[in-house]
Amino acid sequence: MADEIQMQPGDDASLLLVDDDEVFVNRLARAMERRGFQPTVAISVAEAMEAVRKSPAAHAVIDLRLEDGSGLDVVEALRDARADARIIVLTGYGAIATAVAAVKMGATDYLSKPADANDIAAALLQTGEALPPPPDNPMSADRVKWEHIQRVYEQCDRNVSETARRLHMHRRTLQRILAKRSPK
Structure with missing residues (x-):
C-alpha cells in the first residue's frame, strides 16, 4: 500500500508486541514488519518480561489484559529498562480509568481494539504533543x-x-x- 505509515531508515526499529491472542499478534507482527519494524512477539507477561530483560525494545504495543497478568507490569518494566521507549497500550476494554493508569505507568498512548496496523504505527511514530490525525475510515x-x-x-x-x-x-x-x- 502506498499510504502505509513506514519506519524511517536509521531509526531503532525494535518492536515488542505483547498480546495473548496469537493469531492477532502474529498478523500484527507481519504488518509491522512490512512497515519497517523488527517485531518480537510475546503472548504472556512472563515472555514479555524475558524479552524486556534480554533486549528492551524502542517501541512496544502491549495488551492490557493477558492470561497471566496485567500488561501494565510489562509497561513499567520496559519504561524502567528503557526510558525513551514509545509504548502503546492496546486493549479491548477501553475505559478512562485504565487509560489514565497506563499513562501513569509510562505508556505513550492508549488505543482501543480493534486498531489497524496504520493506527498503531502512527501512534508509535508520533512525535511532539499534537494528536495524530483521525483514521481515514473509522469503524462506526x-x-x-x-x-x-x-x-x-x-x-x-x-x-x-x-x-x-x-x-x-x-x-x-x-x-x-x-x-x-x-x-x-
Missing part, C-alpha cells in the same frame, strides 16, 4: 458496540445468559443483537 459506533458484544460473548463461552448479565442487558435484547449480521 454500531460496529464497535457489536465487536465488544461479540468479544464478551466469546469470553463467556457463548453463554447468552452470562453474557447478558455481564453486559447488563436483557437476555432477549442480546439474543436479537447476536442474531443480526455485523454492522458495516
Whole structure:
C-alpha cells in the first residue's frame, strides 16, 4: 500500500508486541514488519518480561489484559529498562480509568481494539504533543458496540445468559443483537 505509515531508515526499529491472542499478534507482527519494524512477539507477561530483560525494545504495543497478568507490569518494566521507549497500550476494554493508569505507568498512548496496523504505527511514530490525525475510515459506533458484544460473548463461552448479565442487558435484547449480521 502506498499510504502505509513506514519506519524511517536509521531509526531503532525494535518492536515488542505483547498480546495473548496469537493469531492477532502474529498478523500484527507481519504488518509491522512490512512497515519497517523488527517485531518480537510475546503472548504472556512472563515472555514479555524475558524479552524486556534480554533486549528492551524502542517501541512496544502491549495488551492490557493477558492470561497471566496485567500488561501494565510489562509497561513499567520496559519504561524502567528503557526510558525513551514509545509504548502503546492496546486493549479491548477501553475505559478512562485504565487509560489514565497506563499513562501513569509510562505508556505513550492508549488505543482501543480493534486498531489497524496504520493506527498503531502512527501512534508509535508520533512525535511532539499534537494528536495524530483521525483514521481515514473509522469503524462506526454500531460496529464497535457489536465487536465488544461479540468479544464478551466469546469470553463467556457463548453463554447468552452470562453474557447478558455481564453486559447488563436483557437476555432477549442480546439474543436479537447476536442474531443480526455485523454492522458495516
